[in-house]
Amino acid sequence: MTIADKIRNIFRLFRRTPPPAAQQRGFAAAQLNRLTESWRLTAERIDDELRNDLDALRSRSRKLEFDNDFMRNYLDIAETNIVGETAPRLVSLVDNAPGSPDNGARTAIVNSWAEWGKPGVCEVSGHYSWAGLCQAIVRGTARDGEALVLPKYGKAAGNKWGYSLQLFDVDRLATWLNRTADGTQNAIVAGVEINPNGRPVAYHFTTGQMTAASARNAERVPADAVLHRFIPQRAEQRRGIPWGHAAILSMYYSGEFALSALVAAKHGADHLGFFVSPDGSAPPIGTETTDEDGSEGARIVTSAAGTWDTIPTGYDIRTVDSKYPNEVFGPFLKIANQRMASGLPGASYPELCNDYEAVNFSSIRAALLSARDEWKKRQTWFAAAWLEPIFADWLRFSLLNGAILLDNGAALPIIKADKFAAHAWQFRGWAWVDPLKDVETAREGIALRITSRSRIAREQGRDIEEIFDDLQTEEALARQYGIDLTTPPATPLNPKQEQQPA
Incomplete structure (x- = not known):
């Protein structure tokens, strides 16, 4: 072998392709490595997560309603877009035959429903009208993830229809009460007792005050005596999740950041500087105060526009250079608020944050139409979850008690209940x-x-x-x-646009 051949063999060794690395299998988003080690993986069912986190999640959502302006605005937006200023309107569709409406029965049912919906009639506490009750249910569901109403029948209803409602706080449900099913008893998940098919058969309510002595006492109420509604997000879910659960952290931290920036800006505006002495003692200027106990208080130095102060001998001044207001504060907070708005169902960023600075007609139209589609979905849910069962019970007991009267004073007969049940709901529009x-x-x-x-x-x-x-x-x-109401002939929007001769 010549020297040239030996050199070529050496170069071949350097040019050899290294063996291929072991290929990663599975989804990249499921890999656990140094970049994803803080991303907690869980195989728990939704009920297991709710029994541990629901009370804290609901408490934080309620705290945000009290303290966070965006959360309060979102709840107002949800209440307004689903219910509006008045409750969804009942439209009776009673017919004597197809195409032949029974106008007498229609009017009687609608008028009786409106009378039942007055304050102090439809709700036992007297605090709500029917519209107010609907608004409270929607607001509570958006804030807490679920709402709880107990129907009252007969004499307990306290009205001539024999039917009324009582709004309950969902905190009454015993989230702490859980048990597995066995051959003799049903399973209980966060206070909801379910049969083997997963249907609720009873609800367990915490009794007494929520103290250490009574927090573990619960009362069992059959499910057919309770209206407990929420929007499920996963299969086999027994309790509701606050609608803003994905935005709670963003909302809280952006609110805290904005508050801190505001405090920093105020502090920087209030403090012009500091007098500094060689030994750190307070300068002998200003007004010396005395506390109630007679001890010497802090020296107060006032400042007024157009004044000059004399610095004592041996003292120096250090000015305050506050970083706030900062030019990046607004853009950063805007991005944080946009992310927050994305986690609130039905909320558009311009409406939620009252920021219409950069919108144009096309963008605001797209945002409004998309939000309205979401609210229409929730209107449909509200009708199925709340309006339908409440109206069915109201109609049955109203007919039993002869409370729905025609113009001639005759009561609608219970024997024709199926005929009188035809109806629809008219929600608010835009x-x-x-x-x-x-x-x-x-x-x-x-x-x-x-x-x-x-x-x-x-x-x-x-x-x-x-x-x-x-x-x-x-x-x-x-x-x-x-007065002549004849519509005048249409005029062009632009007066300069005139029809050109042929």
Whole structure:
């Protein structure tokens, strides 16, 4: 072998490809390494997590309602968008035959429902009207994750309908009470007793005051005597989770940061500087105060605009250079608040944080429409979870007690309960984002027969029959006063735009 061959062999050794590293299997997001070691993994079921964390999670959510302006605003937004200023309106759909409405029964049911919904009638404590009760349920569910209502029947209801409601604090549910199922008893998960199919059969309420002596006493109440509702997020979930659970930490820390920055800015504005002596003693200037016990207090130095002070001999001044207000404070807090808003269902950042500085028509329209879709989902949940069972019980007991009267004074008969049960709910709607374009779109939709006036009215939270009643009354009043309500011919939006001759 020549010297050249030996050199080529040496270079071949250096050029050899190293053996391939062992390939990582599985999902990268599931790997446990130095970058993910603080990311706790858990294989617990949702009920196991709730029994440990629910009370603390609910307490912190309630604390934020008291102290955090964004949380309070979010709860107001949820209450307003789901319920609104009035409760969802009952629309009776009783018919004598298909296409032949029973207007007498419809009016009687709607009027009786409205009378039952007055304060002091529908709720036993007298603090809520029906609209107020709906608002309290929505607010409590958003804040606590769940709401609890106990129906009252017969004489206990305290009204002629024989049916009323009592709003309870979900703290009464014994979260601490848990047991596994065996051959003789059902399982209990965070105070909710369930059968083998997972259906609640009873609720366990903490009795007495929440003290060390009584905190472990609970009373069992059958499930058919309780309305306990929440929006489940996972299968086999027995208790509700606060709607803002994913944003609680962001909301708390951004609030604490904003408060600290505000305090730092105020401190920097209040303190102009310090007098410094060689031995650290206080300077002999200003006003010396004396405490109540006669001890010498701190020296107070006042400052006024346009004054000059004389520094005592041997003393120096150190000025305060506060970092706040800081130019990056606003952008940083805005990003934190955007993240917070993303964790609150149905909340749009501009509305939640009252920040419309950088929005334009397109962006605010997209944000509003997306938020409204979320609120419509929760309106549908509210109707199924609360309105339907409450109306069914109210109608049954009202018919039993003869409380729904026709115009002639006759009571609707209980034998036709199935007929009288036909109904729908009209939730609040929203005004058009761009009225001119939306009106044109609605007009074209009606012309093409791809929508209806009733549907358009429902989207705005109105009833087409009420609109027709208003129009009829308005036209009759106009005729009485001799006013012509004929719609004038349309004029172009831009007066300069005139039709050009052909």
